[in-house]
Amino acid sequence: MTEEEYWETALEGLEIGLRDAVRIYVCYQNQYYVANKAAFNNRMAYGLGDGLNGWSLVTANTKDKEVRATQFSAQGALFMSAWDPIGTDGFNDTYSNNIAQPLFDRESFESPVSAMQTPNRTVARMDTLKAAVELDPEGNLVGKVPIPGQAVRYDSAKKAWVPMGAGQTSMVSCTYDLVLSNYHHGVPMEMADFLYAAAFLQEWVTQDGPDDPYYDEEYASNMSSDAGIYRAYIHDVKESSITSYFDYYFPASDERMVGAFPPLLSATAS
Template sequence: MPGFNNPQYWNYQNSTIDEITKKIYSSNYTSYDQRTELIRQATVLGVNESVRIFLAAKIDPFVANKNVDGVINDFGGGITGRFTPINSRTGDSTLKIGVKQIYQGAWNPVGGLSDAYSKNIWDTLNDPGIFKDPYSGQNFPVRQKWSVQTAGPQNKLDVPPDAINWDPTQQKWIQMGAGKKATSKITYDLQWSNWHNGQKMDMDDVLYSVYFTQEWGT
């Protein structure tokens, strides 16, 4: 929004929109229908406020050789999404992709990629746990299946006392102990395969991801 939360700038404020969107952002709702209604309210208020008025809409052309099978035309992003290079088939098993590259940021898979061109490459080099259907936008499992148990947002679940977390101060994994609470519990069924060097994936890779976030994000 105007001002970008920079205190030196004038910042757009709307307490009603803030209240609604904070509920959406923090998952402070109790049902799918309530979430849908919050999004509807925020959308109507945002349009009525007309903070930004778009004067032009562009059409992005995408070209693909007729001999390439399996091109996926994402309703939101065209054929440049992750599914086209993964799903496409050619006669000689080689897929050539041309890019009108305007700029490129740093290749930083840890801090995040800042340009679409790097992101297009990165999307073909990793599998997310879940992804969105290119036609419906609904989430579907890629590398994991899951089940959710929740008591939220009003109540809490007991955290098992032997659950572990990385402590960056003590530099070791610690048990959470008795008395800890959580809003939700998600159980994942992970689909393992091999890394690029042939090494098999296992639970240590998951623990490393938790460690990295706690160690360098604290």
């Protein structure tokens, strides 16, 4: 698929949706929130549709570098999901997410202002981006970017990182520089955190036999499609960079293609 084919198909779908939709919403309800203006260096951000949200707290620029927020809910509706940072049942309700999401550091994110994919903990070297695909005889999109034999993947059965070997391909490859600092409790971030997250994902979505204790069906149902996109990695500890080989092809935007599936720092399903 080329960029021209993508936009032709997308705009056709948009036209059909606008023409045949039962309802087209042209207005929204205003809601009002209170903030202490004297505590901020500039205005507090809020969403036009949802009011105060995670970005309100993440972008809050206060004079003392602290934000104190109060949230209210209907009786009996507070913290409806389990306090689980990994599984599918954790951090799913509004109130838990109001606490958890500002503490979660993304590898990259979609800008709430421009909708552009924006690097955060992983910065793609755009001059290393390679993307090549073709249709196989069955009409499936397959990658044509060669994966070096020394690139590694996590083998859940062997509990080890193993070389891919010769003859493998992916749709895309790109090298990412890692932006490392300290965690909130002072422990430095390192390459091992990215290896652990990638291994965790593959471990828990893969069932190695009927009695595999390191397999979770609910987690796998939510995350296995993402796990299948990541093919292999080359880790450069000295340069603090990772070259990733993956199967996500999006010809309309190179930034979104490299930003949607960067090397993992978190494997949460919440």
